[in-house]
Structures are given as structure tokens and as C-alpha cells.
Amino acid sequence: MTTMSLPLVSTCSVDGCSYNHDHDCHAGAITVTGSSSACGTYVHTDAKGGADSTATVGACHRTDCVHNSALECTAHDVEVGPGADVADCLTFSAR
Numbered sequence: 128m129t130t131m132s133l134p135l136v137s138t139c140s141v142d143g144c145s146y147n148h149d150h151d152c153h154a155g156a157i158t159v160t161g162s163s164s165a166c167g168t169y170v171h172t173d174a175k176g177g178a179d180s181t182a183t184v185g186a187c188h189r190t191d192c193v194h195n196s197a198l199e200c201t202a203h204d205v206e207v208g209p210g211a212d213v214a215d216c217l218t219f220s221a222r
Contacts, residue, residue, distance in 0.1 A: 133183035137204035141214040145170040146177040153177030156185030159216045164189055166207050169214035193220045
């Protein structure tokens, strides 16, 4: 999988994240972490950061997700929002 084919973060509804600009994630890439599908890239601060482009999913640690293949996300795109944690991958779907 090349960086050009990594899934985009189609929307982020997490308020207060440095990378969230008008519900569009501007991190270079996010990491979805372990047991709760949390966005490991979430940073709570008023300072705005990130790139000019929309984030992709760089890595996914949820091996029990149907979209996970070799720790990479194969979904077309993902949504990030409040879930079990303040910022979770809402596209997660158990195998």
C-alpha cells in the first residue's frame, strides 16, 4: 500500500483537537490504537496544527477490525468522533 492509497479521514467531529479544522483532520496521518479504536494522534489544545491536506490513516492497531490488513486500514475512508474515548475511529467494524 502506498501513501497515495491510504484511506482519508473523511470527517472528524472531535472538538478541541489541534488537527481538527472545521471537521476536517489535518494531521499528516493518524494512528488508530489498540482496544478502544482511539485516534492515537488526538491532541487536545487550542493551538491549530497539521498540514494543509486532509489526513490519512497511517496505521491501525485494531487487528480485529474487518478493514485491517497487516496493520493497515483498507476502508475507503474513516470517520473519527467521540466513542468510548474522546476521539475514536467510528468506521471500526469487528470481524
